[in-house]
Amino acid sequence: MTRIGLLTDLASRSLDEDLEPLTAALRALGVDVDPLPWDDPAATSASRLRGFDLVVVRSPWNYHHRADAYLAEIDRMAAVVAVLNEPALLRWNVDKRYLDDLVAAGVPVVPTRFVPPGGDLRSTLEDLAVGASGEFVVKPSVSAGSKNTARFRRTQTDAAGRLVQDLHRLGKTVMVQPYLDRVDSDGETALVYVDGRFSHGLRKGPLLQLDAGLVAGTFAEEEMSGRVPDAAQRQVADRIIAVLVERFGSVPLYARIDLLDDAEGRPVLLEAELNEPSLFHLHAPGSAERFAAAIVARTGDPVRPSRSR
Ligand SMILES: Nc1ncnc2c1ncn2[C@@H]1O[C@H](COP(=O)(O)OP(=O)(O)O)[C@@H](O)[C@H]1O
Ligand SMILES: [Mg+2]
Incomplete structure (x- = not known):
């Protein structure tokens, strides 16, 4: 039986709202699924990892406290099991200095x-x-x-x-x-791509208040809802995916492209999330099933029709 590991961390595994719908969608395709906290050596030992067909990075949200250790773990895991997104893409994406590369490629960026x-x-x-x-x-x-x-x-x-x-x-x-203060009224627009194809869009409310101090906890509480991106937003996000494909020679399994509007109302890139983006499946019916099918296809197994729906 195909076995997929979903990479998370010990603290985030109970916070990641995508894990449950994604696990259910994968199981409906007849796949075995386990969460793998990257910071739990027993869960990610080489001998255990050999029992998996693929590890998909999902919510190792504490990685940024020790990014070097995280990237070393990714490389260690990738030596025994396929890891997606590709480690080279993860490494490039961990530091937002990648924005300069996208500017150089002609992408409009904040x-x-x-x-x-x-x-x-x-x-x-x-x-x-x-x-x-x-x-x-x-x-x-x-x-x-x-x-x-x-x-x-x-x-x-x-x-x-x-x-x-x-x-x-x-x-x-x-x-x-x-x-970019248009975020106060219009929010941020996230475009999720699976296998290089647009999957679903989201609106994220503004997060930064003046004089508010810094975020405690793992992340700031986000106010999310579904949103259909407009043509200009799709064009920018499509272009970013094309730049990634050209640069890395492969299509990312998943990507979340977060856009803001500039002062003139044109979409500009805030961040391209290729490492551990929330995909907000609960706000986009069918998206967990699409993602699950794309994951199983990457293991080389034909996708079986869903049994449960
Ligand atoms: N230049 C900006 N203009 C307006 N809002 C911003 C800007 N930069 C960050 N923010 C707000 O802060 C949040 C977090 O910033 P972001 O760059 O997405 O970093 P993170 O990696 O922490 O998600 C965004 O979702 C947005 O609400
Ligand atoms: Mg963000």
């Missing part, structure tokens, strides 16, 4: 400056042309779940500078972006 330890916030804000009335965002280039992410007024450079210093002290590169 204007972003990276400030490595030693770099200076004030000159960066001038370079980014965050005007006197403008607001901006500071966040680490390796992060998830809105951790250590905050929104500031242009007059709050001292407070922002303290966050930058704290992150630099942790050895993190910081990213600075203008706050």
Whole structure:
């Protein structure tokens, strides 16, 4: 029997709302499924992994606290079992400096400056042309779940500078972006692709309040609903998938492309999630079944018709 491992972590496995519908959809295709916490050595020992046909990365959400250890674990696992998305894609995607590669490929991206330890916030804000009335965002280039992410007024450079210093002290590169305030009314648009084909779209409510402090817990509470992306959004996301295929020579099994609107209302990339995106199956009926079929197809087994629905 085909056996699939869904990579998570010990703390996130009970938080990941996708695991249950995805597990059910895979089981309906006659596949054996187990969650695999990457931070549980017994669960991911080489001898155990050999019993799996494929490991699909789903919710190792604590990875960003020790990204190097996580990527080393991915490589170790990939030496004994197929891991998707491909490790090279995961490695590239863990650090948002990949945004510069996408800019170079002609993708419209939220204007972003990276400030490595030693770099200076004030000159960066001038370079980014965050005007006197403008607001901006500071966040680490390796992060998830809105951790250590905050929104500031242009007059709050001292407070922002303290966050930058704290992150630099942790050895993190910081990213600075203008706050794209259309998110306050229109939200963020996520486009999920499975096997390079558009699967479903979502709206995510705005997450950053002024003077709100930093997120506690694993991630900020997200206000999600289904959304049909418009043609311009589809075009940007399709283009990103094409760039990935060209760069890595293979189609990502899954991708979530998160877009904001710029001041003129044009879609721009906030992040391309190829590592551990929530796919929000509960907000998109049929999406877990589509994803399950794509996963099973990657094991080389013909997909069996669903028995349960
Ligand atoms: N430049 C920005 N303009 C407006 N909102 C932003 C910006 N950057 C981040 N945010 C808000 O913060 C959230 C988290 O930032 P994001 O870049 O998606 O990082 P993460 O990897 O933590 O999800 C976003 O979902 C969005 O609500
Ligand atoms: Mg995000």
